[in-house]
Amino acid sequence: MSYVYIDGTFYEKENAKVSVFDHGFLYGDGVFEGIRAYNGMVFRLTEHVDRLFDSAKVIALVPSVSKKEMEEIIIKTCHKNSIRDGYIRPIISRGVGDLGLNPYLCKKSSVICIADKISLYPKEDYENGLKIITVATHRNYNESLNPRVKSLNYLNNILAKIEAVQAGVKEALMLNPLGYVAECTGDNLFIARKGKIYMPSVHSGSLDGITAAVVAELARKRGFEVISGTVSRFDIWTSDECWLTGTAAEMIPVISLDSRQIGDGKVGPIYRQLLMDFRYLTETTGTPIV
Numbered sequence: 001m002s003y004v005y006i007d008g009t010f011y012e013k014e015n016a017k018v019s020v021f022d023h024g025f026l027y028g029d030g031v032f033e034g035i036r037a038y039n040g041m042v043f044r045l046t047e048h049v050d051r052l053f054d055s056a057k058v059i060a061l062v063p064s065v066s067k068k069e070m071e072e073i074i075i076k077t078c079h080k081n082s083i084r085d086g087y088i089r090p091i092i093s094r095g096v097g098d099l100g101l102n103p104y105l106c107k108k109s110s111v112i113c114i115a116d117k118i119s120l121y122p123k124e125d126y127e128n129g130l131k132i133i134t135v136a137t138h139r140n141y142n143e144s145l146n147p148r149v150k151s152l153n154y155l156n157n158i159l160a161k162i163e164a165v166q167a168g169v170k171e172a173l174m175l176n177p178l179g180y181v182a183e184c185t186g187d188n189l190f191i192a193r194k195g196k197i198y199m200p201s202v203h204s205g206s207l208d209g210i211t212a213a214v215v216a217e218l219a220r221k222r223g224f225e226v227i228s229g230t231v232s233r234f235d236i237w238t239s240d241e242c243w244l245t246g247t248a249a250e251m252i253p254v255i256s257l258d259s260r261q262i263g264d265g266k267v268g269p270i271y272r273q274l275l276m277d278f279r280y281l282t283e284t285t286g287t288p289i290v
Contacts, residue, residue: 003080005073005113007064010080023106024093028153030109031055034247035088037078037115041286042088045071047210049090055149056092056109063092064109071287077113078289087118087248093152120186120248121170129255129267130244132184134233135163135172139182139205147182147205157185171244173233173257176205181231187246188212189254191231191239192224192270198235201228211245218277224270233257241268250282251275 004016011017024030033052036043049070056063065073074088090113097106121130137160139147145156157174164172164185173189176182182205183189190199190212197219200206216226236242240263242254251274253267 002116003077005077005080005111007110007112010077018093018110018112019096021096021098022093022110023095023097023103024091024110024152026097026099027094027101028151028155029059029061029103030091030093030152031059031061032089032091032150032152034150035074035090036247036250036282037083037086037088037289038282038286039284040084040289042074042078042289043282043286044210044214045074045287047213049074051150051208051210052090052092055151058146058149059151060103061092061094061109063111064095065111070111073111073113074115075287075289077115081115083115083289085117086115089114089116091152118248121252125170126252127267129253130171131169131256131259132171132173132254133164133167133169133258135160135167135174137163137172137174139174139176141177142203142205148202148208150207161185171254173236174205175233179232180204181233181236182206184244187244187249187252189231189236190215190243190245191236192241192268193235193239195224197224197226197270198231198239199226199228200231204230209245211247211250214281215245215251215274215278218274218281219270222273222277236262239263241270243271251278 002013003010033048035048093110095106095110160172181200188209237260242262
C-alpha cells in the first residue's frame with residue numbers, strides 16, 4: 001500500500017486528493033522538489049529543502065511548515081512507504097482560493113509529499129548513451145519565470161519534451177533566448193573537452209542543480225577544472241564527452257547531439273569515473289530514514 005502526505009494526514013494513494021480550487025491545480029501556482037533515497041538514506045535532504053523554500057520565497061509563497069518540519073515530513077513519508085531506494089516529491093502549493101488569479105485570496109498554502117519508485121531511462125541508455133536533439137522551444141527568460149524556480153508550471157519543459165518524443169529521441173536540449181545552452185527538459189548538462197569540464201551557468205537559464213553541484217565537486221576532487229559559464233552547441237559538438245545530471249536521471253551519458261557524434265560516439269572515461277564516485281557517495285551518505 002502506498003501513502004501520500006497531505007497537510008498533516010497520510011492518505012492511501014487512491015484516496016489522495018486536493019481541491020480543484022487549489023491554485024497549484026488551477027494555475028501551476030506552487031513549487032516542488034525531486035529528491036532521492038539511497039540505501040535507507042535521503043540524499044542531500046537539507047540542500048533540497050533549502051532550494052524548495054528559496055523557490056517559494058521567489059514566488060512570494062509562504063510555506064505553512066518550517067524547513068525542519070518539511071524535512072521531518074519527507075522522512076516520515078519515506079518511512080510510511082517503506083522506502084529505502086526511491087524518489088520523493090515534496091510540493092508546496094498556494095492552496096485553495098477562488099477562480100481569480102489573486103494569490104492573496106488563498107488563505108493557507110498546502111503541503112504534499114509523495115514517496116515512490118522512479119525509472120527515468122532504461123538501463124541500456126546508461127550503458128550506451130543517449131542521442132538528443134536541440135528543440136525550437138527556448139528556456140524561459142530569467143525575469144519572466146526564472147528557471148531556478150522549480151515551479152508547478154512545467155509547460156516550458158513539457159513542450160520541449162513533446163518535440164523530442166515526436167522527433168524519436170528521449171531528451172531535448174533547450175537554448176536560452178540568446179541561443180546559448182540552458183539545460184535539457186529535466187537535467188543539467190556537462191561536457192568534457194581537452195581535460196576540462198564545462199557546464200552552463202545558472203545565468204544561462206539552467207536550474208541550480210543539486211546533483212550537478214555534487215558531480216562538479218566530485219570532478220574537482222579528481223583534479224579536473226570545472227568551468228561554469230556560457231556554453232554553445234558548437235562546444236557540445238566538438239567536445240570529447242557529454243553527460244546529463246538530475247535527481248531522477250542521476251548521471252546519464254550523451255553520445256550525439258543533432259546527429260553530430262560526440263567524441264568517439266561511446267561512453268567516455270571521465271563520465272565512467274565520476275559515475276563510480278557518484279554511486280559510492282549516494283550509497284554511503286545521507287539522512288537516515290528512521
